[in-house]
Amino acid sequence: MDIVYKSDASITADQFIDILKRSTLDERRPVNNPERIQKMLDHGNVLVTAWDGDKLVGVSRALTDFSFCCYLSDLAVDREYQKKGIGKKLIEVTHNTSGPATSLILLAAPAAALYYPKIGMEQFTDCFIIRRK
Template identity: 60%
Template sequence: MIDYSTEKKISAETFIDLLTRSTLGERRPIADTERMQGMLDAANILVTAWDGAQLVGVSRALSDFSFCTYLADLAVDEAYQHQGIGRRLVELTHEVAGPMTSLILLAAPKAVAYYPKIGMKRSEVCFTLDRQQ
């Protein structure tokens, strides 16, 4: 049985370990522990999924709790995918953010087909500026 938490904090090392066990590690600066810790510290919503003492899923988001929430990371250990964990992490993230917020994310290329399956709509109006470093 998977346990979910909105209260547990995790270390950068634990976060990196999970990202490595998911496909998201390919798209995050996992070799830079300090930067990864900064990503965790700046998030104001962190939802985690646990199988006993093992972290198997995480949702990391930034929200104003009034209008919009940016879901920055959604990662599930590949061995635990296709069990509804990602869907539940998204649901809990949106619950924490509040019903007046829109949930927004940029999908990793390998996950583009996943999000419509859990009820999210594709947007054609998203714009980005690339990182300078």
């Protein structure tokens, strides 16, 4: 299996919704609202995709200032392709794209909380959030 990673490919809202549904993120994202999904794609400034041929098998969507921090908002890998290093590589390419001087920050889904320390990420407890309305 040769997975190709792209940081210059755009995807449609339908493609993004599909990969969210094939991962574990669909329950935590507005997959029934294509307009909102499109806005998410339009306003993120780093999008890294993973492809098995012409099949989208993973995506990382982030917001960064390219100098201090990078917020990794979405990391989705098709369930059939998980545990093959795709998520780790998507994070690596995302961080490289945002720049070596940035700190990569994310909020882990409960089902993925144990994954991130295994790939070398440090857990912080001092995180605060204002919930969306």
